[in-house]
Amino acid sequence: MKSKITCDCCGETGVMLKHITRSFGKGDQVVVIDGIPLQVCPHCGESYFTADTLQEIERLRMHRAGLTARSMAPVLSYA
Template identity: 50%
Template structure:
């Protein structure tokens, strides 16, 4: 996708790569480099339907690439 347009304002949008965490505790899964569409005009952010399907497929997999990461719990 070279050029995208915002469904909210019709402005030009760009693709940014983001990292998102899904689940919690032992079920926590972190997915990196997810393409997120961001409007340059109104700053609306959304994932394409194809991206959401791929995220769900990754979440349903039984085996994941594992590596150690630091996790901190917020305590107010």
């Protein structure tokens, strides 16, 4: 499955979209976000989040910070 996304790094098209789970922060502040779109370039091997994705992650983390801390890190769903 070839995409039309252009790699920011090498300029080739065909960047793949992968959905990953990643935790952010540490200790009581850990937030696990599920289904984050990660762009992976098969040409140069670079993988990165887009600016939009980073913004959304930040928003989700802020939302999490507003909730009462529980013993377990919650898993948030992207999108």
